[in-house]
Amino acid sequence: MPGRTRPIDKFATAVGKCSKEGSAYGKCIVADYHNVHKDKCMTEFLRLKDCFLVSV
Incomplete structure (x- = not known):
């Protein structure tokens, strides 16, 4: 289904944007x-x- 984003993809994007907080x-x-x-x-x-x- 085009246009749908899987939850794991959303999570991976969030992890990439929150590396500073995750590291701390x-x-x-x-x-x-x-x-x-x-x-x-x-x-x-x-x-x-x-x-x-x-x-997210």
Whole structure:
């Protein structure tokens, strides 16, 4: 079906546009990956989420 975009294509586009936010979130998680818990790096996650929502 021409004109339809698959969800994975939308996700891939959003990931490409949010590399700075994704990198910041990843660095935050990796900084202390033995102590990952709920809400760790929440600020970075919310920035990444907001970027994804704007990009999609």
